[in-house]
Amino acid sequence: METTKEQVFTGIDNTIGLLDTTEIPQERKEILAPLIAYIKEKIKSKEPIHLNFICTHNSRRSHLSQVWAQTIAHYLGIKNIQCYSGGTEATALFPVAAETLKNHGFEVVTLSQGNNPVYSIKYAKNEHPIIGFSKTYFDPFNPKSGFGAIMTCSSADAGCPFVAGAEKRFPITYEDPKAFDNTPQQLEKYKERSLQIATELLYALSKASS
Secondary structure, eight states: OOOOOOOOOHHHHHHHHTOOGGGSOHHHHHHHHHHHHHHHHHHHTTOOEEEEEEESSSSSHHHHHHHHHHHHHHHHTOOSEEEEEEESSOOOOOHHHHHHHHHTTOEEEEEEOSSSOEEEEESSTTSOOEEEOOOBTTSTTSOSSSEEEEEOSHHHHHHOSOOTTEEEEEEOOOOOGGGGTTSTTHHHHHHHHHHHHHHHHHHHHHHHHO
């Protein structure tokens, strides 16, 4: 399938332009291979693609993954794809995760305050924003069936061996930047994890759509 690059905000475009997929280790490419095959088959058969990124608290890695997957799919011109995120329990989208996305060039607006704030996260001028808030993977906001479940943390992967409604389940886990909360390395480590996720999703979605 030929893809045409679509416009995203300049800061995001610059960030994507700096991602180097050749630096992804071979073992990570092997972990990503089943997801690539799943998306490629959906594109080939012209079926809608629903991806639900799941971690324990739906506060950091699953949100970063959802936002980057939706953004990069748009950037690559992949149509008919919708990305979601959820947890095995709901907590709150951690503010530093939202700040990290803002630093990458996303337009992040707080729609409501409280224990579980709701954010509008825009990646392109004329595209609908991603609505970011913490929720369970089976929340009414998320698909009930026909989706790929991507387990972004090892605890959710181990604790949730069966994801109701998922067509397939993909353990693609990342180290939690939470380990650096309230340290001088906090912003740097959130950025590092975000860019790792973005790089791997750029690789996976590029391969799936080529």
